[in-house]
Structure formats: structure tokens, C-alpha cells
Amino acid sequence: MPRPSPTREAPRRGRPGYDQETVLRHAIDLFNRRGYDGTSVGDLARELGLTKSAIYHHFPSKSYLLQAALTEALDALEEVVDTAATAGEDSGPSAYARLESVLRQAVGVLVEHLPAVTLLLRVHGNSDVELDALRRRREIDAKLAALVRAAADEGSLRADIPPELTSRLLFGMVNSLVEWYRPEGRYDAAGVADAVIRIAFEGLALRGE
Amino acid sequence: MPRPSPTREAPRRGRPGYDQETVLRHAIDLFNRRGYDGTSVGDLARELGLTKSAIYHHFPSKSYLLQAALTEALDALEEVVDTAATAGEDSGPSAYARLESVLRQAVGVLVEHLPAVTLLLRVHGNSDVELDALRRRREIDAKLAALVRAAADEGSLRADIPPELTSRLLFGMVNSLVEWYRPEGRYDAAGVADAVIRIAFEGLALRGE
Structure with missing residues (x-):
């Protein structure tokens, strides 16, 4: 030959x-x-x-492509959440510090894996691949909510908003990046993460008003 | 007969x-x-x-159904934004007060028109109907950003976050309702709006930390 x-x-x-x-x-x-x-x-x-x-x-199939994309996004998000959970064992950093770290790193994951996370956040649950991704997403959301609850329980967060609602709104703010963040735009991941953390913890109103 | x-x-x-x-x-x-x-x-x-x-x-067509749904969502959102803009003429309420009002009313629109707004926020731009909706959405986003900028210009908001980024994150937090809000759930529109406004303006961290 x-x-x-x-x-x-x-x-x-x-x-x-x-x-x-x-x-x-x-x-x-x-x-x-x-x-x-x-x-x-x-x-x-x-x-x-x-x-x-x-x-x-x-x-082998269109569904396999979808699965590869969703796995990429979920693995990256899971790593952030699980690292924060592990760091809290054995009197590690406070839940407040870990929540701040998770917000910062979640912004990093969204910026780095923007197309895959965009796809993940739009999944409908029309197939086993999508349902499996939604199940993993719910597990991540539950761990995030537990972290917000831990920060509330340690007395770091205001007590007049239910932790579960806080968690939805905070990570809703982070997840909104898939709608408007452009890699070629004027903000890098660190700048967006700083803004998220300032708004989330300190708020926009000038102190002393 | x-x-x-x-x-x-x-x-x-x-x-x-x-x-x-x-x-x-x-x-x-x-x-x-x-x-x-x-x-x-x-x-x-x-x-x-x-x-x-x-x-x-x-x-007459599937596209006509889509258009009716998107128009419902866009008309409701536009009314909120245009009311806030008009209220600011002739030394009306401050931009800060109007921004707070828009956030509260936008939460109300999302809760009241949740399915139509959900559809709007997922539009891809695959047809003239979708492109027209995206154009109207961009106009709304621009008016929201102008309101945030006006609040920053009057000195009501912290100056270390660009107003355009603030606008994206605030309304990203509001828009996230389409992902997690359930009408049969434990929060009503007023409760969610209160939480959004507290986080947005005052932040989650306990004062005096």
C-alpha cells in the first residue's frame, strides 16, 4: 500500500x-x-x-454533543461549589468568606465557559441528557443555598431576607452574565466579580444616606 | 336552516x-x-x-402566537420603564426613587406575566418577529441603563461600579425570576421586590461589620 x-x-x-x-x-x-x-x-x-x-x-449523535457541553459547564460549577463546601470543614474560613469566594469563582467559570454555561442555563428537560443536567444543576443550587444559609446562621447576613431567596437572587445576578457578558467587551471577570460582590454585600446606596 | x-x-x-x-x-x-x-x-x-x-x-400562524406573547411582555415592561422616565421630568422624584420604583414594578410585571416574559428572555433572534422583539428589548435595556446613570449622576449610588454594569446586574437579578419563581411558591411579588431592593441598595452584609 x-x-x-x-x-x-x-x-x-x-x-x-x-x-x-x-x-x-x-x-x-x-x-x-x-x-x-x-x-x-x-x-x-x-x-x-x-x-x-x-x-x-x-x-456519535447530536445528543452526545449536548452532553459534552453540559458536562463541561456542570463540572466547572460543581468544582467551585464543592471546594467552598470542603473549605468550611475543620474551622476553615467563615461561610461569609466562602460565599464571597464562590460568587467570585462562579463569575470566573461563567466568563471562561460562557457558551457551555449559556447552553446549560437554557436546557428545557426534553431528553434524558437534559433531565440529568437539570438534576445536577439542582444539586449545585441546593449547595449554594446551604452556603447562604450557613452565612445567615453564623450571623454574617441580614436576617430579613430568607436565605433561599437570597441565594436565588445572588446566583440569578451571576447567571445573568450569559445574557449580556461579551468577552470582547469592557469588563473582565475580576471587574464583574468585584461589582457583584460590592452590590451583594454592601449595596449600591452611598453609606450615610 | x-x-x-x-x-x-x-x-x-x-x-x-x-x-x-x-x-x-x-x-x-x-x-x-x-x-x-x-x-x-x-x-x-x-x-x-x-x-x-x-x-x-x-x-394565522405559529409566528403570530409568538408575536402576541412577546408583545404582551414588551408592552408591560415598556410601560414600567416609560412611566419612570416621565416621572423624572419637571423636578419629579429623584432618579434613585425612580430606580427603586422600576425595580419593584419590574418584579411585578415578571410575576404577573411570567410565561410571556420567560419566552421573551429566551428569544434567539431566528426570525423577524424575534429580531423585532430583541430590538424593543434593547431599547428597554437602554432606558434602564440611563436611569441607573441618572441615579449615579445625582450622587445617590456608589461611584466605583460603572452604571452600565450596575444596570446589567440589577436587571439580571430581576430577570432571573423567570428561572426560579413559582406562582404557587412561598414568595409573592412584594416579598421578592423587597428582597431585590434591600440587596440592591443596602446589601446583605450586616451594617457595622
Whole structure:
């Protein structure tokens, strides 16, 4: 069997963006723009200038692409939440300090994994893959609520807002990044995290009013 | 032509939920659960136990249903924002007071029109109807940002967060209601609005820390 000549090999190796990772990035982008249900593997193939079978070479199904995206987002968020929970054992930092740290790191995850988290936050629960992601999301939300409750219980937070409602609103503020944050925009993750933490803990009104 | 007998008329008039408004409510609910692109008029007909032609008797197209839903949400939000803007003319209430009022009323609109606003906040821009809704949303966002800027300019808000970023985060917190608010849950609109305003202006940390 003849070895492929360099000239035959070159075009294939030289065309950028046909590894598994690139197919996944384009898929996430397309799912976010058109909705997962509104996107077919044929749409993705056209977007990449590939055949459908070339897509299937990398991923066995559209659902597998979705699962890979959701897992990326969930793993990153879970790590932030679980690190904060573990740090609280054996008289570690206060719940207040851990809540501040989680808010900061959650903003970091959203900025770093923006397309995957955007997809996660729009999941409807139309399939087993989506239902599984929603289950993991609920576990994360429950751990966040427990952390807010711990900060309230240690007396660090005002007592006139139920901790569960505080948790919804705080992480609602963080999650809103998927709607408006633009990587090429004027704010970096640290700047957004500072603003979130200032509003959340200190509020916007000038002191002494 | 014989008049329909009462017994023939009764089942038609007695079956609930086949007026235009009810078809729209079911359509919005289905769009939110499955995604607009993932829902067909056939799905809606099945959901209501109607034929497709019975649906088309009420609405000329799926896109018309979407437009009706988005218009409901946008009209309600625009009214809140425009009322706040008008109130500021002729030395009316301060921008700070108007911002507080807009936050409270925006929570009210989200609670009252939750399904329609949920649909609005998930629009992708896949059609002229969606693009038009996104354009109106951007106008609302710009007016909200202008109000936050006016409150900052009058010296009511801390100066270390850019007003545009503050606006994104505040209304991100409000908009998060579409993700977690349940009408049958433990919080009413006034309770959520109080919590939003306390966090936004006073912050969660106990004073004097």
C-alpha cells in the first residue's frame, strides 16, 4: 500500500478546526444561536463545511454533543461549589468568606465557559441528557443555598431576607452574565466579580444616606 | 336552516379553553417547555385536543402566537420603564426613587406575566418577529441603563461600579425570576421586590461589620 504523498496529506492536516474540540465549540455556538431543538447535525455540518458523516466521525449523535457541553459547564460549577463546601470543614474560613469566594469563582467559570454555561442555563428537560443536567444543576443550587444559609446562621447576613431567596437572587445576578457578558467587551471577570460582590454585600446606596 | 338545538350547542359552548386567549396561554407554556423551534402547531393542537385547523381559526400562524406573547411582555415592561422616565421630568422624584420604583414594578410585571416574559428572555433572534422583539428589548435595556446613570449622576449610588454594569446586574437579578419563581411558591411579588431592593441598595452584609 503506497504511503500517502505529502501533497495528499497536506490539505487534510492543514485545514484548521476539524478536531473533536472544534466541532464541539461550533456545535455549542449553533445550539445557543438557534436553540438545540432548532439545530440539526446537517446544520452543524454546513456550518463547518463538512459532511454529516464527518461530524459523526467525532461524535456519535447530536445528543452526545449536548452532553459534552453540559458536562463541561456542570463540572466547572460543581468544582467551585464543592471546594467552598470542603473549605468550611475543620474551622476553615467563615461561610461569609466562602460565599464571597464562590460568587467570585462562579463569575470566573461563567466568563471562561460562557457558551457551555449559556447552553446549560437554557436546557428545557426534553431528553434524558437534559433531565440529568437539570438534576445536577439542582444539586449545585441546593449547595449554594446551604452556603447562604450557613452565612445567615453564623450571623454574617441580614436576617430579613430568607436565605433561599437570597441565594436565588445572588446566583440569578451571576447567571445573568450569559445574557449580556461579551468577552470582547469592557469588563473582565475580576471587574464583574468585584461589582457583584460590592452590590451583594454592601449595596449600591452611598453609606450615610 | 334549523337553529342548533340547545343540546347540540351545549357541548361546544361548555367545553372550556377554546377561545383565543386560552390557545395563546397553552402555546406560551408549550414554547417555554419545549422551545419555540421545538414546538409545532400540531403539538399545540394535540395539547389542546384540537385539530390544527381549529388552532388556525384563532391564529394565522405559529409566528403570530409568538408575536402576541412577546408583545404582551414588551408592552408591560415598556410601560414600567416609560412611566419612570416621565416621572423624572419637571423636578419629579429623584432618579434613585425612580430606580427603586422600576425595580419593584419590574418584579411585578415578571410575576404577573411570567410565561410571556420567560419566552421573551429566551428569544434567539431566528426570525423577524424575534429580531423585532430583541430590538424593543434593547431599547428597554437602554432606558434602564440611563436611569441607573441618572441615579449615579445625582450622587445617590456608589461611584466605583460603572452604571452600565450596575444596570446589567440589577436587571439580571430581576430577570432571573423567570428561572426560579413559582406562582404557587412561598414568595409573592412584594416579598421578592423587597428582597431585590434591600440587596440592591443596602446589601446583605450586616451594617457595622
